[in-house]
Amino acid sequence: MNAARERAAEPTAAVAVDEVDAAYLESLIGYNARRAALAMIGAFLPGMAAFDLRPVDFSVLSLVLHNPGITSRQLCATLGILPPNLVGLVGTLERRGLVLRQPHPTDRRAMGLHLTAPGRALMRKAERTAAGIEAAVASRLSPAEARTLIRLLRKVYLDR
Amino acid sequence: MNAARERAAEPTAAVAVDEVDAAYLESLIGYNARRAALAMIGAFLPGMAAFDLRPVDFSVLSLVLHNPGITSRQLCATLGILPPNLVGLVGTLERRGLVLRQPHPTDRRAMGLHLTAPGRALMRKAERTAAGIEAAVASRLSPAEARTLIRLLRKVYLDR
DNA sequence: TATTGTTATACTCTATAACTATA
DNA sequence: TATAGTTATAGAGTATAACAATA
Structure with a gap:
């Protein structure tokens, strides 16, 4: 039964997959x-769409909120964004009146970023919303599990 | 001292950020x-670049390896890829002689995907390499921590 | 000589609409 | 009427090179 054995060894037998493994x-x-x-x-x-923000916009605004005067370079380094790709992002937030750029106190090449009053008001609501979303997902985990998950994730991506 | 108070309340004071919080x-x-x-x-x-594979190519080939006869539709559902974006991917793998498409045994609309002998040989090496990469990253975690991490991640993304 | 911010541009990834062959 | 696979195409995200101003 050569033919049967060849079919058995044939890697391309026409079988259907009922459930993907x-x-x-x-x-x-x-x-x-x-x-x-x-x-x-x-x-x-x-x-976040309710605030017309993408996740990356939220991250940038959050860092500016908690680090008034932060520079584009520092934002890029923290979030892993390349400088050319941050220019348009910050420009849009500035045109929306959420952030403004001020001269850096010691480095005339750099600009310090700050939230405007409307920017801070928006972020107060956005961070409350973000907390609710986190809580909804984390509800599948116990508080201890959520802490453990964050700790282990940080071990994975932090150098050493 | 109205001016001083206004400056103190001024949200845009020109201060430098030494360390990002x-x-x-x-x-x-x-x-x-x-x-x-x-x-x-x-x-x-x-x-994976050593095998001229992107992570998504590796995922597709791995599913075909462990599910001979899997359809494009099943691949899309499992990996979250949209059908139009899988066409070129599978086409490239087929032109490289790693996979081949055979008529589905019961559904003449569908095609079952299979690895060729070179495809299986490549994946044996690729999965060994993947295991090494995983082990290198997981070396920051104890075996128990690695198991816990995967369990908690699955809780996050699996529905219920 | 190196760095900050910027422009222009290319490449990759992801998403949508519409078509065919078949269920 | 719905689904599998496909084509064409648009949009978002990410990447490199090169420049002016300043350190």
């Missing part, structure tokens, strides 16, 4: 981290 | 998950 991918930290990050972004998008 | 962002699961996912992808890229 993703066990291997699900054993990888990278796969799970990406899936979780995409789920969080998916949960974030509608809430 | 990202404590708020670092308290968010979403921010940490995204940072960790990007770190894992960054570790993955050079290793």
